[in-house]
Amino acid sequence: MLQDAPSPAETVLDVAGLAKSFTVARSWLGRGRKSLRAVDGVDFSIRRGETLSLVGESGSGKSTLARLCLKLIEPTAGRIQLFGRSIESLPPRAMRPLRRNLQMVFQDPFASLNPRLTVGQILGEPIRNFRIAPEADIAARVEALLARVGLPADVVSRRAHEFSGGQRQRIGIARALAPEPQLIVLDEPVSALDVSVQAQVLNLLGDLQAQAGYAYLFVSHDLAVVRHISHRVAVMYLGRIVEIGPVERLFSAPRHPYTEALLAAVPDPATRHRAGTRRRGTGLRGEIPSPIDPPSGCAFRTRCPLATERCARERPALMAGKDGHAVACHVRQD
């Protein structure tokens, strides 16, 4: 199990008012272009040794937010501070020294590992590129990395396609650790794996964090996975954080009706093996609206059982409550 996040702790990543719009064709004929707000005014921070997870349905903006934090795409508005430096307007060359401290692990380790390279080459490359160790020490570094992710030293001469999904993801994690980063962004890192292998990889990530104090920004649509790995959880809906808080508070006493609905849609572990897909509650009704024409006021109101007339008029701000638990809901804030 995870240990508590260290406290007091240094802030590794801090974002404020972060937004990203894409211009999209309104119809398949390409007539009329419109702006789509994939991320719409997001604030959060992550401390050393902490895991913050982003959850929400497909299309809620999780991956776009992760890509903004990695500076793979540029924000439309807002500020991103990485290790105390503002990066939103840093040119690529100035970003390079920071890249070493900022690594990523993706969903599909097979797609992200070059099939022509051996494991030794895959892991040696970032050590060499970021000048982590002299040439003579690289082999020993690679061996140490493999040991840290639970792989034997003799895999160095084999190629990624020779491994199972779980082993490939261990190689992907070792590659992310190679430059000795402070922050690792993990985008659905276990969703392509079998459930038993998922648990092993999640435990490995927890152990590595306890040893080295990595901060994780963890993107997942799977709430069972998120409960296992996170210290804090941010729930996203149509580009905004609607609730954020410590993992156990959020799971035991969710405040936003969207979080409640997401949790109700999670299979109950007590009945799952008997009933297959048995749910704890009714879950979500309807589809997530198009971010091209989002509802006025609270974007969740069209699916919300508690919506009032005020919810159509005013967009609720994310209001901090006790113990860092914040919610954006007119009904639940009152």
Ligand SMILES: Nc1ncnc2c1ncn2[C@@H]1O[C@H](COP(=O)(O)OP(=O)(O)OP(=O)(O)O)[C@@H](O)[C@H]1O
């Ligand atoms: N390059 C792009 N151009 C136009 N629209 C985009 C682009 N990237 C993302 N979007 C849109 O932005 C919104 C948020 O997408 P995003 O992939 O960030 O959501 P997500 O929560 O990560 O979903 P998923 O779990 O399916 O990856 C979606 O409506 C998506 O269609």
